[in-house]
Amino acid sequence: MDVIVVGGGPVGLMTAALLDAAGIQVEVYERTSEPVRQSRGSTMHPRTLEVLAMLDFGGGRRVSDVLLAQGKQVPRTHYATLPDLLDYRELDTPFPFVLMISQWRTEQILADLLRARAVPVHYGTDVTEVVPAADEVRVCVGDTWHSAPYLVGADGAHSVVRKAAGIDFTGTAPDKVGFVADVRLAEPVEQAVHHWNQDAGFASLVPLTQTITRVFGVKAADVGLTAEEVRRRQTVPLTLEELRKSLTAICGRDYGVHSPSWMSKSSNTGRHAVTYRAGRVLLAGDAGHVHLPAGGQGLNVGLQDATNLAWKLAAEVHGWAPARLITGEAGYNAERLPVAEQLVANTQAQDVLMHAFSPGGAALRDLFSGFIAQGGEVARYLAGVLSGLAVTYRRPDGAHELVGTRAPDLALTSDTLLREVRPDRFLLVDFTPDASLAGLASARVEVRTAPPPTGPRRTAWKDVRAALIRPDGYIAHAASSADRLTEAIRAWTEPDHRTASGMTVR
Structure with missing residues (x-):
């Protein structure tokens, strides 16, 4: 093995799928059987669907295609359950x-994708010990030890991996407890319904399928608790x-909830790791x-973590990663830790x-809901944050304004950008009229020609003749x-001869 992934939820499986696609033994x-x-x-935002479109499911389909066939598309979504909704329909995305x-x-x-590619997923294997070392990481499963040069902990909030690595989990303790359930309704709702009651609390009902509705909320009496009470x-x-x-007190009726499945x-x-990498x-x-x-946002940010992590770790294992991708300004920790900080901050605002x-709380909700209703800068900002499309990474001084931003799904001569991005190589988009960049193709760079972007993208891309796209779909140059x-x-x-941390790149 090159990499062990601890945790077989969506984030761990996504990490493994991308590593495997990049030629890594994983x-x-x-722990669950x-x-x-x-x-x-159960909520998947546009940027997550974009990164899943980069992952080949086989048979001409991408993982996003398979998900779309089974899910329900909703063009508008809430921010903090405010009555006025964010509209995704004008976002520059295929989703x-x-x-x-x-x-x-x-x-x-x-899991089906990994099974088809013969990537082992061991269920019922509880990792009880993790021992990092200079040249490998060892994990104990039952009475058996396994080792690999690298370990990815995708094992949840109480992560054994994080604790073993000595990584602090900083933030704020809880002061409220809420309820969440997937149920059937005798009085079904066709679209999301949000109730906010100054005296009783709030409750939301969001249809997941034709028969199942997600119900969640908080009673006013369950706010202002101590962490121990929570x-x-x-x-x-x-x-x-x-x-x-709870529903009757908040909504005035219980919608005939019955047959809960969860x-x-x-x-x-609200907590985040102080670093995403320790050796x-x-x-x-x-x-x-x-x-x-x-x-x-949790699932979405997690899947996007995996997308940022996998190609960089694959490059490190294969031996071609420069220090900037390992411990430098474009490393996994440098780019994703700020995302976690922003995630915790925006959920605290919500x-x-x-x-x-309280009356003040009601006034604040009215104010923010009004900003969203106007459809202006605040609404665009919030839509960018929730959708994941507004996430940007560091742009070096003097670099083009597009550097560090997510690449839109540009039309290429052969296909579209999202379907040409691969986790094991960069994509060089050649906008020159004579396709003059073909000679720059290599094992780590694939060259594709493209017509000049049109429509709303034309302004930002008007002077671009070459764009180097990272394996996670962000613009490197x-x-x-x-x-x-x-x-x-x-x-x-x-690669550099040695990384900034002193580890020899293999």
């Missing part, structure tokens, strides 16, 4: 909507009768960040908007000529 260890069959993270799809379906699709209440299972009473309690703990140990998903479950049950293009490619694809 195995997954998952079989995949979960609960909805859990201008939220896809409602149960987490177990996403997990099943990724933990104690979370240990008491949610009952259907309790759910009915019931749980949530909190607003040969890396974290992804909930192992790196936990927060109020607002806007369905926490206040959702749970300040953009220029109006081929000058210094060879130098830029080398800076991203040729």
Whole structure:
């Protein structure tokens, strides 16, 4: 093995699938005996669908194609359950909507992909010990030890891997407890319904399928608790009768809830790892960040963590990663830790908007909802944050304004950009009229020609003749000529003798 992944949820499976696609020997260890069959993270935003479009499922399909066939497309979504909704329909993406799809379906699709590619996923294998060393990481499963040069911890909020690596998990303790359930309704709702009651609390009902509805909320009486009170209440299972009473108090009726398939309690703990990497140990998903479950962001950010991590780790294993990709300014930790910080901050802001049950809280909700209704800069910003399309990475001084931004799904001569990106190589998009960049193709750079972008993209791309696209779909270099293009490619694809951390690159 080159890499062990601990955790067989969607983030761990996605990491393994991308590593495998990049030619890495990887195995997954998952403590549960079989995949979960609960909805859990059921909201998939546009950027997540874009990165899943980069992953080949076989038979001419991408993972995103398979998900779209099973999910429900919703063009508008809430921010902090405000009455005015964010509209995704004008976003520059092939997926201008939220896809409602149960987490177990996403997990099943990724597991099917790994099974088809003969990537081992070991269920019922609880990793109890992790021992990092200078040249490998060892894990204990039962009475057996396994080792690999690298370890990815995708094992959730209580990550054994994070604790063993000595990585602090900093943030705020919870002060409220909420309810969440997937149920059937005797009085079904056709679209999402959000109730906010200053005296009783808030409750939302969001259709997942034609028969299953996600119900979630917080009672006003369950706000302002101590962390110990939250933990104690979370240990008491949610009952259907309790759910009915909560809905009746908040909404004035219980919608005839019945036949729950999943019931749980949530909190607003907001924490993130202080680093995403400690030597040969890396974290992804909930192992790196936990927060109020607002806007369905946890699963999405986790899958995008995996997309950023996998190609860089593959490059490191294969021996061509420069230091900037390992411990430098474009390394996994350098790029994704700020995303986690922003994730925790924006869910904390939603926490206040959702749970300040007072006249001031009502006024604040009206104010923000009005900003969204105007459809201006605030609405565009919030839509960019939730959708994941607005995430950017560091742009060096003097670089083109597109560098560090996500590449849109440009029309290429052969296909579209998202379907040409691969986790084991860069994509050089050649906009020159005579296709003069073909000679720059190599084992790590694939060259594709493209017509000049049109429509709304025309302004930002008007002077671009060459764009180097990273394996995760972000722009590494953009220029109006081929000058210094060879130098830029080398800076991203040729190794240094030693990394900044002192580890020899294999």
